[in-house]
Amino acid sequence: MATLISFLGKSQLDNRQGYRTARYRFSDGGECQTAYFGLALADHLQVDRILLLGTPSSMWDLLVETTVGDDADEALRLDLMEAVRAGAVTEPLLEALRPALERRLGRPVAALLIPYAADFADQQALLQRLADRLARGERAVLDVTHGFRHLAMLGLSAARYLAHARGVSVEAIYYGALDMTEGGITPVVELSGLSHLQEWAEALSACEASGDFGRMAPLLARDGLADEHVQALSRGWQLLSAMNVADAARVLRPVVRALAEPLHGASELYRAQLAKMLRWAQAEALHEQLRLLALQALQRQDVLRAAVLGLESFLVREVTAAGGDPLDYQARERAAAQFQQALREGEHADWKRSAYWLLNNVRNALAHASRPTYRPHAQLMQNPERLRRELEATLNRLTNTAA
Numbered sequence: 001m002a003t004l005i006s007f008l009g010k011s012q013l014d015n016r017q018g019y020r021t022a023r024y025r026f027s028d029g030g031e032c033q034t035a036y037f038g039l040a041l042a043d044h045l046q047v048d049r050i051l052l053l054g055t056p057s058s059m060w061d062l063l064v065e066t067t068v069g070d071d072a073d074e075a076l077r078l079d080l081m082e083a084v085r086a087g088a089v090t091e092p093l094l095e096a097l098r099p100a101l102e103r104r105l106g107r108p109v110a111a112l113l114i115p116y117a118a119d120f121a122d123q124q125a126l127l128q129r130l131a132d133r134l135a136r137g138e139r140a141v142l143d144v145t146h147g148f149r150h151l152a153m154l155g156l157s158a159a160r161y162l163a164h165a166r167g168v169s170v171e172a173i174y175y176g177a178l179d180m181t182e183g184g185i186t187p188v189v190e191l192s193g194l195s196h197l198q199e200w201a202e203a204l205s206a207c208e209a210s211g212d213f214g215r216m217a218p219l220l221a222r223d224g225l226a227d228e229h230v231q232a233l234s235r236g237w238q239l240l241s242a243m244n245v246a247d248a249a250r251v252l253r254p255v256v257r258a259l260a261e262p263l264h265g266a267s268e269l270y271r272a273q274l275a276k277m278l279r280w281a282q283a284e285a286l287h288e289q290l291r292l293l294a295l296q297a298l299q300r301q302d303v304l305r306a307a308v309l310g311l312e313s314f315l316v317r318e319v320t321a322a323g324g325d326p327l328d329y330q331a332r333e334r335a336a337a338q339f340q341q342a343l344r345e346g347e348h349a350d351w352k353r354s355a356y357w358l359l360n361n362v363r364n365a366l367a368h369a370s371r372p373t374y375r376p377h378a379q380l381m382q383n384p385e386r387l388r389r390e391l392e393a394t395l396n397r398l399t400n401t402a403a
Contacts, residue, residue: 001048001049001135001138001139002045002047002048002138002139002140002141002171003047003048003049003050003051003134003138003139003140003141004038004041004042004045004047004049004050004051004140004141004143005051005053005130005140005141005142005143005158006037006038006041006042006050006051006052006053006142006143006145006146007038007053007054007143007144007145007146007147007151007155008036008038008052008053008054008058008059008060008063008146008147009054009058009059009146009147009148010055010057010058010059019035019036019059019062019146020035020178021033021034021035022034022035022037022176022178022181022186023184023185023186024037024040024176024186024187024188025185025186025187025188026044026188027188027190030044031185032044035066036063036066036067036146037143037145037146037174037176037188038050038052038143038145038146039067039105041141041143041174041176041188042105042107045141047107047141048107048108049107049108049109049110050105050107050108050109050110051109051110051112051130051133051134052109052110052111052112053112053114053126053130053147054089054111054112054113054114054147055087055089055113055114055115055116056083056087056088056089056090056113057084057087057089058084058089058147059084060080060083060084060089060094060111061077061080061081061083061084064077064080064097064100064101065077067101067104067105068097068100068101068103068104071100071103071104072097072100073096073097073100076093076096076097077097079093080093080094080097089113090113091111091112091113094111094113095111097111098110098111110133112129112130112133114126114129114130116148117148117150117151117154123154123157126154126158127154127157127158127161127162127165130158130162131161131162131165131166131168134162134166134168135166135168136166136167136168137167137168137169138166138168138169139168139169139171140162140168140169140170140171141170141171141172141173141174142155142158142159142170142172142173142174143173143174143175143176144173144174144175144191145174145175145176145178152175155173156173156191156194156195156198158170159173159195159198160195160198160199160202163199170195171192172190172192173190173191173192173194173195174188174189174190174191175188175189175191176188176189177189193265193266196219196222196223196265196266197266197269199219199266200216200219200266200267200269200270203215203216203219204216204270204273204274207277208300209300210300211240211296211297211300211302211305212237212241213233213236213237213274213277213278214233214234214236214237214238216233216270216274217230217231217233217234218230219266219267220233220263220267222265223263223264223265223266223267223268224263224264224265225258225263225267226258228254229254229255229258232251232252232254232255233252233255235251236248236251236252236255236281239251240293243308245286245289245290245293246286246289246326246327248281249280249281249283249286249289252278252281253281253282255278256275256278256279256281256282259271259274259275259278260275277296279292280292280293280296285317285320286316286320286326286327287313287314287316287317287320287326287398288313288399290309290310290312290313290316291309291310291313291395291398291399293309294306294307294308294309294310294313294395295392295395295396297309298388298391298392298395301388303362303366303384303387303388303391304363304366304367306391306395307359307362307363307366307391308363308367310359310363310391310394310395310398311356311359311360311363313395313398314355314356314359314398315332315335315336315339316332317398318335318336318338318339319331319332319335322335322338339356343356351397354394355394355397355398357374357377358377358380358390358391358394359391359394361374361377362377362380362381362387362391365377365378365381
């Protein structure tokens with residue numbers, strides 16, 4: 001079900017006649033002449049129901065007079081006029097007028113009294129009251145044409161709040177731009193792009209915290225990225241979360257190439273950041289892919305994942321140098337055993353010895369929730385910031401080519 005959420009304000013243009021009539025033009029060329037844009041928008045979009053939001057002093061009386069007129073009970077209309085003048089409109093009074101509004105508008109109508117939202121407490125109350133009137137999974141469209149100007153800003157926040165708190169999808173935000181009237185035509189401005197920017201910022205923040213770049217797939221799909229690349233992005237994250245780095249890189253390389261070209265919508269503003277997150281997939285060698293992923297994990301404070309990926313990078317490098325298959329578990333185990341034996345025999349440079357034991361000990365300690373037996377590493381585990389610096393330096397040293 002699609003619901004139009006529309007604000008009803010208090011006109012400063014004509015306190016007796018309400019909003020000025022305007023001829024609104026939609027992006028598809030359709031036009032409609034009306035004083036209250038929300039009703040025209042409801043017809044244009046063919047929404048299932050209308051949710052009207054206004055304060056106790058909003059122009060409820062003029063809305064009823066211009067849309068319902070004599071079809072409403074005269075005593076109720078007079079009571080509403082007095083209540084508006086006194087700034088004392090109540091929801092029971094609006095509820096009594098609802099049947100007449102529904103008959104005239106041809107769809108269910110609900111009226112919700114809201115506070116003036118002049119402070120955060122009122123703004124919070126408005127969002128909570130609005131959420132209570134919407135069902136989980138419902139689709140909604142927001143009209144911010146009328147009402148106080150600051151409510152338009154609150155509308156953007158409402159779109160994201162409803163998505164998270166109620167699972168409501170706010171599919172579009174509209175504004176009838178009376179101040180932009182030219183030649184007798186008032187353009188209808190679609191503000192959904194601003195909401196999309198917020199969605200991208202949230203998804204990017206979540207990705208930076210978790211590494212889950214798959215969150216961007218539906219946003220990229222909405223902005224026209226080819227379906228094969230959208231699916232590859234989701235699949236790539238699924239493979240990577242299962243530590244199948246080689247296949248994840250293979251699946252993601254076409255996506256990285258696609259991101260070299262401009263994108264549509266809000267996606268273009270974040271394209272460079274997404275491409276940067278995926279640049280590890282462009283590395284040819286598996287050990288370098290693992291090393292770059294370890295550094296990314298370390299940046300988001302995921303020390304366990306950084307240590308696991310770092311140790312695997314180290315061992316895969318050894319397997320590759322010996323001519324073995326880096327995806328062969330037995331080859332990996334042999335490489336680890338041979339490397340430890342070589343260490344006991346005094347082979348390898350000090351940097352390499354230190355790198356291996358740090359990655360190995362930290363990985364084992366974190367994986368088993370224990371403390372390393374090697375005292376310097378045990379002390380390091382007590383200092384998270386120093387541990388992060390040491391791991392970063394170690395991962396950067398893994399690019400050394402000297403034995």
